[in-house]
Amino acid sequence: MSNHIQQKIENLRDTLHKYNYEYYVLDNASISDFEFDQLLKELQALETAHPEFFDANSPTQKVGGTITKNFETVVHKNRMYSLDNSYSxxxxLDWEKRISKIIEGDITYTCELKYDGASINLTYENGVLVKAVTRGDGVQGDDxxxxxxxxxxxxxxLQGDFVDNFExxxxxxxxxxxFNQMNLAREEAGEETYKNPRNTASGSLKLQDSTExxxxxxxxxxxxxxxxxxxxESHAQALEKARQVGFKVPETIKVANSIDEVVSFVNYWDKARFDLPYETDGIVIKVNNIRQQEELGYTAKAPRWAIAYKFKAEQVSTKLNEITYQVGRTGAITPVANLEPVQLAGTTVKRASLHNADQIALHDIRVGDEVYVEKGGEIIPKIVGVDLTKRPADSLPTIYATHCPECSTPLVRTEGDAKHYCPNEYGCAPQVAGRIVHFISRKAMNIDGLGAETVELLCKEKLIENYADLYALxxxxxxxxxxxAEKSANNMVAGIEASKQMPFEKVLFALGIRFVGETVAKKLAKAFKNIEALFEANLETLVAVDEIGDRIAESIIAFRNEPLNQVLVAKLKDYGLQFSLSEEDLQNQTDTLVGKIFVVSGVFHKVSRNELKKLIEDNSGKVSSSISKKTDYIVAGDNMGPAKLQKATDLGVAIISEDDFLAML
Known part of the structure; x- marks a missing residue:
């Protein structure tokens, strides 16, 4: 009897999975909604009566029922990169030229609409969904x-055979x-309507009740x-196979054999996008061949093998009521236009960036003007011009601020710098709070239970004056x-304590040294191994590090020469933060390949391409994306292109195998 019931439940599940796929993916239902609902109710009744046959991936899970109070943070197995943007x-054409210099042979592209929603990374094992994680900051997201x-x-x-384990x-x-139906229902209920589909989709993922x-x-x-x-072999092949096993892969995707075909695709959808059933803000173009994708690799922020073409931003006009000034954590002053509220790309815009004094002068922007506003990259509102026909007769040119709006210190502007700065680095409240907010941020110390509002409150109550004070709370x-509340306070203190385990490069980034971003901090940590060696280095030693220029070096020296910074670093050391590479990191790093430049090409078997590049960098070598006279070695795997081989031969560059390289170490 038990086997019979189990078989009936499994048959119902398979049938409902099939009907779900037909209805929601193929848009070709073979039964009525009523018949589907009856089968679903039958399955729910059987599962309730026989909980021993529970399956986390039953079709009944689609009606929700679980409550999630805290969404666990998960590190992505494969980083979710951003995309470089293009607007013309x-x-x-410039992108095509760049990638053609790195890879050889014919290049085909996939062209896809850039969907405007919330990015998600899904993990499947043996044909079933096991995890869904938001993009987050690209390194980690929420489960x-x-x-x-x-x-x-x-x-x-899945509806058929696919790869066993994949993302x-x-x-x-x-x-x-x-979206419109949801808003109609909210209007009828007397509730405030949602602003736009993108934010509503993103917010839906963080609702605590899955039934909602x-x-x-x-x-x-x-x-x-x-x-x-x-x-x-190709991106398009992978997506086509994914479509066959049940995934909703849009039919709008096209393989283009040239950049001219890419441009035709872009021009078509620039007009046709308004007929789509969902919002899109551009086109994503990718190199189709996966081996060529691997060859091109990534920059610190984006894949070289893909680019996003952004459609021309929507533009509206409205009145500029006032210009105010904001102070950033580095003291940079940003002028802000306070506008008569206006609808733009699905949101109400009240403020827009004016960037700097030069931009205000360039457009001769004045209070009282009717200004044109658009969203830069359809994200941040900006003023792009003035309707001079509507300028008031008594209009006066804008005189840029001369003193800090927060602490009244006279502003400074160095030659060649676009922005004005408040030099009162340690006495200007927004700068003080801004440095602490940067310190606790996810990419820096990643302190749970502490956010920008709480930092401002702690500063206001004089409980902290700098980021070192956090560790005495x-x-x-x-x-x-x-x-x-007591629980929130305990979580905050626990989060601060846990942050003491963050590695040296994160601590270095968290200090907020001007021009020392996440990638530069990693290079410096790797080059100097500890804070003492870094702070003892002179300008010549600093600029000798790969990609460290005079501006970064001078900023590091200025930071270490400031007495208060010396005190703060000493305090952080006493509190137990990591100011040197760990023993494990040091064991994995050598100077074996110092001064050597490598190009990695082809497919490898003992280690992956990314692991091979990491081995080069861990042993003080440098990885380059293209062959030149400066290249010392090409590590050649299977399917290395003949043009690369010829260029290496012409330049006399040594070509070594994967085994040869591993033997070097």
Missing amino acids: QEDL VTNNVKTIKSLPLK IRGEIILPLDG VAKRPLDCLLYQVLTYQNEF KAEQIIPLERM
Whole structure:
């Protein structure tokens, strides 16, 4: 009897998975909604009566029911990079020229619509969904598996054979019809309507009750498959196979054989996008061949093998009521236009950046003007011009601020710098708070339970004056503060304590040395091994490090020469923060390849391409993307292109195998 019931449950699940796929992916239902609902109710009744046959990927999971109070942070197995943007045909041609210098032979491209929603990374094992993680900062995101399982078009179980273990990435969107219906219902209920589909889709993923998520008509469009054994030759092939096993891969994707075909695709969708059932803000162009993608690799922020073409931003006009000035953590002053509220690209815009004094002068922007506003890259509103026909007769030119709006210190502007700065680095409140907010940020010390508002509150209450003071905080000091409870205070103190384990390069980035970003901090940590060696280095020693120029070197020297910074670093050391590379890191690093430049080309078997590059860098070598007279070695794997081979031969560059390279170490 038990086997019979189990078989009936499994048959119902398979049948409902199939009907879900037909309805939500193929848009070709073979049964009525009523018949589907009856089968689903039958399955729910059987599962309730027989909990021993529970399956986390049953079709019944799509109705929700789980509560998630805290979304666990998960580190991505493969980083989710951003994309470089382009805004013109010339940008695309320049990109083509850049990649043609690195890879040889014919290049084909995939052209895809850039969906405007929330990016998601899905992990499947043996044909079933096991994890769904938001993009986050690209390195780590939030586990939203229970909520994502409610999306009707997303397969919880694949319809056929595919790769055993893989990741697939996509965009969770809210189609326009569904968004409009949601807002209509909210209007009728007397509730405030949602601003735009993108933010609503993103917010839906963080709802605590998955039953509420299930009520929202979310969709999931897939755009990238990541496997571990190079099972596919091309990006388009991987997506086509993914479509066959149940994923909703848009039919709008096209393979282009030339950049001219890419441009034609862009021009077509620049007009046709307004007929789509969902929002899109551009086109993503990718090199189709996966081996060529590997050859091109990544910069610190983006893949070289892909680029986003952004459609021309929507533009509106409105009145400029006032110009105010903001102070950043580095003291940089940013003028801000306070506008008559206006709708732009689905949001209400009240403020826009004016960038700097030169931009104001260039457009002769004045208070009282009717100004043209658009979203730069469709994200940040900016003023792009003035309607001079509507300028008031008594209009006066803008006189840029001369003193800091926060501390009244006279502003300075160095030659060649676009921005004005407040030099009161340690006495100007926004700069003080800004440095602490940077210190606690996810890419720096990643302190849980502490955000920008809390930092401002702690500063206001004189509990902290700098980031070193965080490590002296006690829960009993925090509990009496506004909107604080005992649990929140304890979580904050625990998060601060846990941050002491963050590695040296994170601490170095967190210090907020001007021009020392995340990537530069890693290079400096690797080159100098500890803070003492870094701070003892002179200008000549600093600029000898790869990609460290005079400006960065001078900033490091200025930071270490400031007495207060010396005190802060000493305090942080006493509190136990990591100011040197760990023993494990040091063991993995040698000077074996110092001064040697390598180009990596082809497919490898003992280590992956990325592991091979890391081995080069860990042993003080440098990885280059193109062959030149300066190249010392080409590490050649299978399928190395003949043109690269010829160029290496012509230049007399040594070509070594994977085994030869490993023997070097």
